[in-house]
Every structure is written in C-alpha cells, then in structure tokens.
Amino acid sequence: MKTEIIAVGTELLLGQITNTNARYLSEKLAERGIDVYWHTVVGDNPQRVAETFSIALNRADLIIFSGGLGPTMDDLTKETVADVLGLTLEKDEAWEKELEEIFARLERKMTDNNYKQALIPSGARLLINNHGTAPGIWLEHGGKIVVLLPGPPRELMPMFTDQVLQLLPKKNGVILSRVLKITGIGESAMEERIADLLANQTNPTIAPLAKHAEVHLRLTAKAVTRGEALNLLDTTELSVLKRLGEVVFARDEETMADKLASLLVKRNMTIAVAESCTGGLLAHLLTNVSGSSTYFLQGQVVYSNRSKTELLGVPSELIEKHGAVSEEVARSMAENLRIRSHSDLAVAITGVAGPTGGTAEKPVGLVFMAIATAEGIFCSKFNFIGNRETIKERAAMAALNMLRLYLLKVNSFKLC
Amino acid sequence: MKTEIIAVGTELLLGQITNTNARYLSEKLAERGIDVYWHTVVGDNPQRVAETFSIALNRADLIIFSGGLGPTMDDLTKETVADVLGLTLEKDEAWEKELEEIFARLERKMTDNNYKQALIPSGARLLINNHGTAPGIWLEHGGKIVVLLPGPPRELMPMFTDQVLQLLPKKNGVILSRVLKITGIGESAMEERIADLLANQTNPTIAPLAKHAEVHLRLTAKAVTRGEALNLLDTTELSVLKRLGEVVFARDEETMADKLASLLVKRNMTIAVAESCTGGLLAHLLTNVSGSSTYFLQGQVVYSNRSKTELLGVPSELIEKHGAVSEEVARSMAENLRIRSHSDLAVAITGVAGPTGGTAEKPVGLVFMAIATAEGIFCSKFNFIGNRETIKERAAMAALNMLRLYLLKVNSFKLC
Numbered sequence: 001m002k003t004e005i006i007a008v009g010t011e012l013l014l015g016q017i018t019n020t021n022a023r024y025l026s027e028k029l030a031e032r033g034i035d036v037y038w039h040t041v042v043g044d045n046p047q048r049v050a051e052t053f054s055i056a057l058n059r060a061d062l063i064i065f066s067g068g069l070g071p072t073m074d075d076l077t078k079e080t081v082a083d084v085l086g087l088t089l090e091k092d093e094a095w096e097k098e099l100e101e102i103f104a105r106l107e108r109k110m111t112d113n114n115y116k117q118a119l120i121p122s123g124a125r126l127l128i129n130n131h132g133t134a135p136g137i138w139l140e141h142g143g144k145i146v147v148l149l150p151g152p153p154r155e156l157m158p159m160f161t162d163q164v165l166q167l168l169p170k171k172n173g174v175i176l177s178r179v180l181k182i183t184g185i186g187e188s189a190m191e192e193r194i195a196d197l198l199a200n201q202t203n204p205t206i207a208p209l210a211k212h213a214e215v216h217l218r219l220t221a222k223a224v225t226r227g228e229a230l231n232l233l234d235t236t237e238l239s240v241l242k243r244l245g246e247v248v249f250a251r252d253e254e255t256m257a258d259k260l261a262s263l264l265v266k267r268n269m270t271i272a273v274a275e276s277c278t279g280g281l282l283a284h285l286l287t288n289v290s291g292s293s294t295y296f297l298q299g300q301v302v303y304s305n306r307s308k309t310e311l312l313g314v315p316s317e318l319i320e321k322h323g324a325v326s327e328e329v330a331r332s333m334a335e336n337l338r339i340r341s342h343s344d345l346a347v348a349i350t351g352v353a354g355p356t357g358g359t360a361e362k363p364v365g366l367v368f369m370a371i372a373t374a375e376g377i378f379c380s381k382f383n384f385i386g387n388r389e390t391i392k393e394r395a396a397m398a399a400l401n402m403l404r405l406y407l408l409k410v411n412s413f414k415l416c
Numbered sequence: 417m418k419t420e421i422i423a424v425g426t427e428l429l430l431g432q433i434t435n436t437n438a439r440y441l442s443e444k445l446a447e448r449g450i451d452v453y454w455h456t457v458v459g460d461n462p463q464r465v466a467e468t469f470s471i472a473l474n475r476a477d478l479i480i481f482s483g484g485l486g487p488t489m490d491d492l493t494k495e496t497v498a499d500v501l502g503l504t505l506e507k508d509e510a511w512e513k514e515l516e517e518i519f520a521r522l523e524r525k526m527t528d529n530n531y532k533q534a535l536i537p538s539g540a541r542l543l544i545n546n547h548g549t550a551p552g553i554w555l556e557h558g559g560k561i562v563v564l565l566p567g568p569p570r571e572l573m574p575m576f577t578d579q580v581l582q583l584l585p586k587k588n589g590v591i592l593s594r595v596l597k598i599t600g601i602g603e604s605a606m607e608e609r610i611a612d613l614l615a616n617q618t619n620p621t622i623a624p625l626a627k628h629a630e631v632h633l634r635l636t637a638k639a640v641t642r643g644e645a646l647n648l649l650d651t652t653e654l655s656v657l658k659r660l661g662e663v664v665f666a667r668d669e670e671t672m673a674d675k676l677a678s679l680l681v682k683r684n685m686t687i688a689v690a691e692s693c694t695g696g697l698l699a700h701l702l703t704n705v706s707g708s709s710t711y712f713l714q715g716q717v718v719y720s721n722r723s724k725t726e727l728l729g730v731p732s733e734l735i736e737k738h739g740a741v742s743e744e745v746a747r748s749m750a751e752n753l754r755i756r757s758h759s760d761l762a763v764a765i766t767g768v769a770g771p772t773g774g775t776a777e778k779p780v781g782l783v784f785m786a787i788a789t790a791e792g793i794f795c796s797k798f799n800f801i802g803n804r805e806t807i808k809e810r811a812a813m814a815a816l817n818m819l820r821l822y823l824l825k826v827n828s829f830k831l832c
Binding site for chain 1: 423426427428429430431432433434435436438439440441442443444445446451452453454455456457458459460464467468471475486487488489490518521522523524525527529530547548568570591593623634636689691694695696697698699700702703704706707708709712713714715716717718719720722723726727756757758769770771772773804805808
C-alpha cells in the first residue's frame, strides 16, 4: 500500500514549526510494514490543497492528512477533501452533543465555527479526539483510504495509535530497522569495504548515513514475521561485521559512551580525563551515562598553560619547548593525571579547536591524545576538519574510541 | 517566485529523521520575502525522484533539493536532475583538486565514489562546501532555478546562507522573524505577563515555544521593506522587555554562553568552574565560544568525593556532615576554586542528576550552586525535573544565568 502523508499549514511553509507529525506517522507505518513514498506540505490555500490531494489520489493508495481541522477560517482540509471527492458534509449528532458538553464544562459559548467541527463528509467515519475539539475522519472512496488527523501532535498521536492503526488493513509483514554505528573510518572508505553487500543486498537494504563523528549503516528488513525480519538483520549484520570489524562500535540507541561504560564496568576499571581543546565535552559525554560515578573519577579542563602546570604538573619547560599542542604535552598530561587521580586509565587531549589559534605548523583541527595505562602510555595524532563544535565533537569521539579499542585489546596505537 | 523544497532520503520516509532542512530553508526564504508553497519528501529512488522533480518543474519557479549528494551509490539527486533536464555531468577541475587536497590532509585514499563528487551538470555553477566533500549546485534552466544542497544540516545551512541567498533575486516585501530567548521562568508564567500582547498583537505575531531549559518567543513581522519590518520587531520587542525584564537573556542565534562571554570580556574578568552533577557540560558550553581561552581558565569535574577533597580542598568532614549535595559543599568548592585557579569568578555545582542516587531528603533534580566573587560568595538552590540529560542541561543553564545576573548586577542571589 503506497502511502502519502500531507501536512496542511502555512506555518510549516514559513519555517515556524517542523513537520514532526510526518516523522511520527512514518515511523509507525514502517513498523506496520506500510510503505510511505511521499511527504508533502502545502499551505492553507484551498486550490493548492485540492491540487495536492489530486496528485496524491493519482499515485497513492493511502493518504493521510494532518492539520487544517481546527475551528478557524483557514482550517479547510475537510471541506476541500469533500469537495474533490464530490461528497457533502453532514452533521455528526453524537459529536455535536460532545462538543456542546465540552463547551458547557469550560463555561464557554459555542460559536458557528465550533459547530463546523461536528460536520463530516457523507459516508465517512468519525475518529474521536480525546484531547481537542476537532474530530478525525476515516474515509474509503474509490479504492483509496483517506484519513484526516488534527495538526497538534498531542491530538494526532493518540488518535493515530488508538484508532487509525486498528482500522488499517493488517499487512502480512513487518519492516524492521537496525542501525550499526561506525567511527574511525570515512564514509567512502567504509563503503568500499562493503561494496559487494551494498551492490547485491536487497533484503535487508543497507543505507549509509554520515553523521558528524560517526557513520551509520541502516539495515532495513522486510519479512512476514518479526522473527524472520530479525534473522535477516542478524545475518546481514554478521556479514557487515566480518568486513568492518572493530570500526563498528554500537547498535541502535547505544552511544559510544554507553559502550565504553559497559567495558569499564566489566573490567572493573576507573577513568580520569584531562581536556584542553574539547573543553569538558569528553567528561560530559562520559557522565551522560547513568551510573558513571562508579568508574568516572574526575575530569580536568586545563585550558590555560598555567592550569596544565598547576593542576597536572606538566613541566612549563616542556610546554615552552614543544608547545601546548604536542605529543609530549599530551603524554605528560596523561601520565601525571593517572598518578594524581589514582585511576586505572587516564586520557589527555590537547589540540587546536579553532577557528582562531591555528598556525601553518599546527593548523586548526590538529589534536594529540594520550592514554596512560598500567602497560604504558599510548599516543595518537589526529587532523580533524570542521568548525569549532565539530572539531570538539570529533576529538571527544576519537578519544572515546581510543579507549574502547584499548579495552578491546585492539592495539592500533603506539607506546610513546 | 513560487518555491518548492524537495528532500531526498528514504530515512525521512521511514521516520528515522525529521526534515529539519525544510524548516530552516523555509525560514530563511520567508525572511527574503520568497513564498514557499510546497515541501516534498521522496525516497532514494531514481524514478520517483524524477517524477517529483517533473511535478515541481510544472508548478514552481525555484526548486531546492536537499540530500542525495553524498559519495555513495544511493546518492542520486545530481544524476537524476541532470537526466530530467537532459544535461550531461562534467568534471569541475577546481573541486576535484580541492577534494584531492582534503583527502591528502586526512591521509586517506580517494575512491572512485569520491571522484564522482567533482561532477556537476553542464552549465551549472558549483557551490563550495566548507564542511564536507559534496559540493552544492546552482542551475538556471528554462526560466527555472534549481538548487541542489547536501543533506547534513551543518553543510546545508552555511552553503545556503553564504552562497545561495546571495544568488537569489531580491524581492519587494519581507517577512522577518526574531526570537527572544527566556530562562528562569515557566512558559505559562511568562504568558501571563505578556497576555495583553499575545491577545492583541497581529503584526508582528508572537508565538511562544518551550525548550528544555529555555522558552522562546518568536516575533514575526510582515512589511514592505526590511527597515519597516525591523521597526515593527523593535517596537514589539521593547513591549515584551518592559513586561519580562531580565529573564530575556538573548536574541536569535546568540546563546547564553555567548552572552556571558561578552559580559566577561567587557568586564575583563576570568572564570573557573567546578562541576559535580553537570559532569563537564558547563565547561563544554563555555568553551564552545570562540576566544573563550581569554577568560576561561580551567574546569574541574569533581565527580568522586575524593576528587572534591584532593582537587579542591573541600574538607572531608564537611562532606560527611552535610553530604556532597549541599549548600556548604557548593560554597566550599567555589571558595577554594577561586583561590586555587586565580580567577575572578569561580562557579561550583553539586546535585543529583539521577535517575539513581536520589533520596527523600535529597531527590533527583536537587542542585546547589555557588559563585565565589571579590564581593563574597553567592549561593542558590534549585529543583529541576527531567531525565539525566535534561537535568544536566537545566543545571548548566541555571549556572550560566546566575553568572549573567551577577555580572548585570541584578542581585537575586543571597550571600552565603
């Protein structure tokens, strides 16, 4: 069943609000195995709503409108839909009574516009609104299903879940998705390593999506049962993991910090961090995890050279000789932090977040990291691109990843 | 100029992400007085992209695509648009060179797919991407303007603002919006204080929107000239400020940290922070501001009691007697931090971010803050609601606001 979701509202076209209803409806429909092929937004203009509806009738089997059902003059979805289909509007006695009761309870007078809300197209079925005065509409006409929902998400969401989903034909099938999260490799390099899967795999489909500091691979499986869909996902995930290995760090909602948390807890290890260019972001990400106080001991945001020396004991001569952004200083920060914080692992980051402060020798985006461990100190050098926030994000993510690889005993870093 | 915005991406139709690009582009176009009549979303399917584009060519004068310009195989917007218009793709030598330099800098190998990104339709103009490898496209064909933008908002937004807006024809009439950012007061309390404006004001309109730690008031003015629209906005802003006063902390893109930065620079003051429950977020927000190294000296994330004592000299007896989450400990953290960091202002935060760790006496969301200054130490107690991340966000925001009010000499905090 090809589906089009049409949102009616000039405020969407003016960019005053985001079309979150389309996202919500799409997600629920995908779970039911129903294909959404188009989202459309059109303003509160009867002619354009009519044209948009005609295009949808031509290409879709299920058309879901949101918005334009309110009591005001620019609410015209119901009237326009009835008009295009050649239907008259008829009074729904039960809803009119309901409205009269609501208004009596609120001690407000019902206007003609409010009475308009008790009208529904002939042959349609009224969907009860428990959170507002605009009822929804379910309409079957000429082999098509047309659903009209109120715009406010608080009204639309329960009406869709409690009533529309029950009325929609049961599909023999489900669509399930799984996201594999990848870091430490570019989108195109990743794609080369799974080129055969991308070319040949059709169920699940595999779609890459680049994020700031991550690449996501979304696997989407269609099957008759949930179990079959899960099996398809498992098999493809395994094929991906075989090719990509440890660059896949998590699945679905799990974050890099969550992953690291479970590794630290499993190994019963504690951690401390010293940050220069990331400015507290690494500590923030680590402490977003509930229960992080069991392994996260402390963080130091040593922004000034003086604080690097006073708080971490980095020799000022070392800073003078190599500069604050250097492997030597990162190494010294991590080494001293591990001793002073009594932690098992100490991570240090120093770099140039920009946009100012870069030089030819040490450009914006240059970042040194070190992890001090019982086995010695590991160092790594990175060149990130992006604006200040992106560089902070990419650097913090790379530090978390370095810790993860260390804990997984994947030794891709050098002792320094 | 009738405009259609087309987003290409199956992930939008599956409800995996929200079409925020359409909102952003619409807002910027409205400011320029350009009418957006349709938003459309279509999946990564060449036939449906071609059909959608043909419909748009029929009804719109300006067509803006977002997404589908990446290096992977399902990125097909450029190819499909060229195909529908009967144009061939040609290599842009300058961009190919740029790409080769980016990859050399990243020490990564350029693949065939990456080279694909240097192709543009014949007769088109390339739009530079400063934040990624996919260039944008500006194309004039048969009286229509077609613009192709990359999907990631961080790439799309600057490309649109810096390049596309310059190329678009100037219009008569403008719609201008201004956002006033408010904190430290609830949405309904705020609404009560501006009830008369909300009821009577039609140009500009005023729309409230509640965020996690802020409330936004959006003023939208229509006028013939930009100057007139600005006048309307200024007048209404003044009326709002008269009623709301210092709870309005910033306008439009300015963040609380930006505001604080300008106050600190103006007063030539330095700052240090000690965080327990916010876990580095306060330092992260402060260091997001470019140039923050001139006033931000250091941050301490003192998560464990031991670190509070060892790093900040908070007496362990004080922690034992009052608990780590107490006014006394916040006060001691701030006082000691100011001395040790040689800063003019030292902020301390201690609280229960949850979801675990709350008690009847000290529930989740209880947070104490202190600011040590030359005039003494100011303390404040807060009860925040929300999940862990929201509580961290609200607490960090409240700390920034406390600093702002102190610097503005609005004395709403008690010496402790």
